[in-house]
Amino acid sequence: MLGGAATGAALGVLAAFLGEVRAPGGLLLGLIGAAGLAGAFAPSRRVLFVGAGLISLLVSLCLLTPALRLPLQALSVSQPPQRADAIVVLGGGVQCGTRALEASSLTRLVRGLELWRAGYAPTITVSEQSDVFSATCPKMSVIEREYIRALYPQGGPQVVTLHNVTTTRDEAARVRDLAAARGWARVLLVTTPSHSRRARGIFEAQGVEVISATASETRYDPTLPLPSDRLYALRAVLYEGLSRLKEELGGTPER
Template identity: 50%
Template sequence: MMAGVSGRWLRVLVASGLSLLLLPLGLALNPDMGSSSAGLLWLLGTSLGLFPLTFRFLLAAGGLLALFTGVVLFTPLTAFLVRGLVVRDVPQKADLIVVLGGGMHCGAGELEASSLARLEKGLELWRAGYAPRLTLSDTVGEIFGSAGCPSLGRVALERVRALYGEAGPEVVLLPKMRTTRTEALAVAKLVRDRGYRRVLLVTTPTHSRRAVAAFRKLGLEVWSVPSSEPRFDMALPTPADRLQALTPIVREYLGLLKYRLQGWL
């Protein structure tokens, strides 16, 4: 009896440690995971140690995830998958620079690094004379998980006005933006209504294939001019860079699948 109880607690202890070790991979796949969700996953993993069958399942899953992590960190597969997501065109003279929405730090009311990189690239193209105007996405707070989150586009517009004042570019806010699809639909309407022709599309590199395909599906004449990648080195020289790249790889390939099934590509 005592041996059975001791064995059970040993399994629980091992399951708890293994769950903790796997949490960084879960956070890499979903960086928006909150502490409560991470804690629930740890508790779930720990509970699998209560019974021999579920404990064996946890060990098998842990082994597969360890193999997957090794492939991601130490083989060329990650670089191959990242290259498949990037569309980079030579910029052309255009009517409009479309700066797609990225992320927001809702608590601080500040642009997240991907949004800053996209805005910086859009302004760089404007300063170089490629187009006289740009669009920003006037987002709804719910897409960032908080109804009170400021609009990404309006925060970005304040930044543009602080930098350039009245001498800055003409800015068009696309209202109530939630997804790349809604941004593409709004830009297509804007192009039709104003008689524009050519669009320069700015987003982060790993988002560019899905974004440019969604815009071209609507008949837009689009050139993809990605920003820099703020989260990792695009050359992927280190295992840490390859681990950071895992999040956009999973998100974008799933996004491509979803958009194809919806007929949006």
């Protein structure tokens, strides 16, 4: 039972990191308990240890070799910027306690402002997250608007908020409605590279013509020179894979 519980704890830590689980404490306790129970009986103990061993081998392959380069390339699509009606900066998250934009949110916003300064579009959209995960968390759109005002007290871009969004599908639906109301023919879509191909597909499914103008990757070096880079790349690949599976199964209903 102790061996099973230890294996469950290791799997829980791995799942909490690689899966970007929002409640890792509960997951960890559940896996420790379930694996400890499995370790008490010989048949389930064999299944547990063989399964954990296979997972360890796969993770080691990803950490010790650049095997993830091709999957990352398949997830990314980046196009030269073109004149458009708006720059859509997809949300990447916010730290609730510190009221700071997560790195992906900030780098996307910076990229959007670069495109605006270069004259590609007069309008930038920012996303206001819904209260699904935290009703007390500061709104990402408010922080981004403050950031833009601090940089450009006067003469800044026109900023439009996509209200109450939970998923990329929600953001695409909001932009679809804005495009119909304002006569937008094309938008520049700004997100992180590993999210770009899926995001473009979601927007195109809503009938929105997009040019994928990706932001810089901040979590890892895409050439994957170090095991730490490969670990974060594995996280991105798994996240995108699970997100695609969720979409195939119906996804999160639009709010």
